[in-house]
Amino acid sequence: MRNMMSKSALLLASGALLAAGSVHAQTDRSDWPDNFTVGTASQGGTYFVYGSGWANFIADELNVSGGGEVTGGPTQNLALVHEGNAAFGLTTMGPAADAVNGESPLAPGLKMDNVCAMFPMYETPFSITALEGSGIESISDIPDGARIGFGPSASTSDTYFPAMLETLGVNFDRRNGGWSDLGGQLQDGLIDVIAFAAGIPIPAVSQLEVQTDVNIIEFTEEEVQTVLENFPVAEFMIPASTYQTLEEDARAVSMWNFAIAGCDLPEDLVYEATKATMENNDRMMSVHRSAATTIPENIKHNTVLPFHPGAARWYEENGYEIDEALIK
Template identity: 45%
Template sequence: MIRRSFIGLGLALLAGTTALAQEADRSGWPGTVVIGTASPGGTHAIYGQGIASVISAHVGVPASTQQTQGPTQNLVLVHGGRIDIGLTTMGPAYEAMQGELDLDPGTAYDDIRALFPMYVTPFQAAALERSGITSVSDLAGKTVGAGPRGGTGGTYWARWFEALDLSVDVQNGPLGDQTSQLADGRLDAVTTAAGLPIAAFSELETLAPTVFFGLSAEEIGKLKATVPYAEEFTIPAGTYSAQKEDISTLAMWNVAFTNSEMSESLAYEIVKAVFENHDEMVATHASAAETLLENVTQNGFMPYHPGAVRYYREQGIDLPEAVIPAEMK
């Protein structure tokens, strides 16, 4: 009896110590985690819900999403401490680090820290079949929706039309609203950049016969020199019901990120939860199939958060020197 009592006491003390250690490890954690996504109809909005669900269920911190104008605004919000996690593409992230972000020019975002790669975002366009528009060159003189101003599509398509010497009346707004305007004939086409398949495009082709297209080989060659963080990409035939052939285009990788103020232990647990509950992420959106450890090195310049670095090193991943934060070198 006495021996059992001492054993029971020892186990109780051990359990108490473990609980205290876990509590201490959570020091500095916020009461909730807010994830900045994008406008409705885009992939970020759906994918972000998956992240929030995984964090809530497996990290033990209530998480929610906040609709934003997209990748560029998410950088501003995370940098300013107004949200905890943002979703962005490598183009805006690169420009933010260089102090060249459209929404905050002259400010070098040296405090942003990557958490994990998400998926690759191809640039693509849609027009109604009856319009006769089947290529980017056909958009000259047309009124085209390019998504939110702070989104990847809204940022780059406007620049690219200019680089290709195309006079296009670019309209900004939520992607879902713009595909509805296209179906109603108020826009001639919609251009965007998002993970596949884009929900708004899938819905569009149920409303009217639709044509999907990307960039020609000549356009890719001309634009690629201006965006070294973009890669050539093929949108597979059948991605949308009306798409019978592969589509060639450019694409950029997406990354979930935070700032240097996030607790190392929280960043570690978030990254661990995302990779170790991959099936739950994929169930939210098919694009999460690319959220894999093998794609961690797709980020070649944005420093990873120390908590993320710790997890990746435990998994045996050899990270490029450029993505190791200064405090860990």
């Protein structure tokens, strides 16, 4: 009996050593960076909250120093990641398509081929907010020459929303700034409207409706169709539960967001970061509730960027198919 127990103990010990060796082999950190940054956007927007929270989560999970960085948003994040000035970033499919085709407004002619997709985040609705006292209750109510804040320069909102409103016949005075700053300007009467493109709930809007009465303006069915015909967006409904102000779902349009990584980052690093994110949706939801759609089933919404080999490995190991042509 003693010999049998000894053999069993020896087998268990050997198995533990082999398992430990396997884990070590899969997470060899010799080529990992000492720290990382995540390109987000301006303070007061969902990108900043989501990106900074995700950076802290990954830093804790992988025991690597890292954090979110305030940036101009999706378009600048593509450039930062491509150039290696940020390891990770958050972007939207419209600016991503422009970047890989050499049509980024920040670097015309430069095809950004060092940007890889990691995981889906959420849809970005395009929505409009005005003070209730302004009398603006629809897009057609926006007066000629209205001062409209479109977010940070070169952001998704600033890139697409002005063109959308021009297509809908709105004439305006264009303003830029961080979402929190624009919220303050709206409340102080320095601008008339904010045209948001950000994950919901938008912190700046939630703060505004606590401090004053606002109108969250929806698109008409005809306006949605006009925008769909002219821009890379999809139909979207903002749930009434998103804001205190809404009494029913509000019609809008949206664009998908993805987390991105430098294609030259170590495969194991991106694998482990993707694994932690995809296997801990509850933790991601605690970062921002828009992460409800940060799930692997939504990788299908990326048809623009190649997936990083590390991210692709996790998806394929877990039964999610990716077209070989979309893997770097």
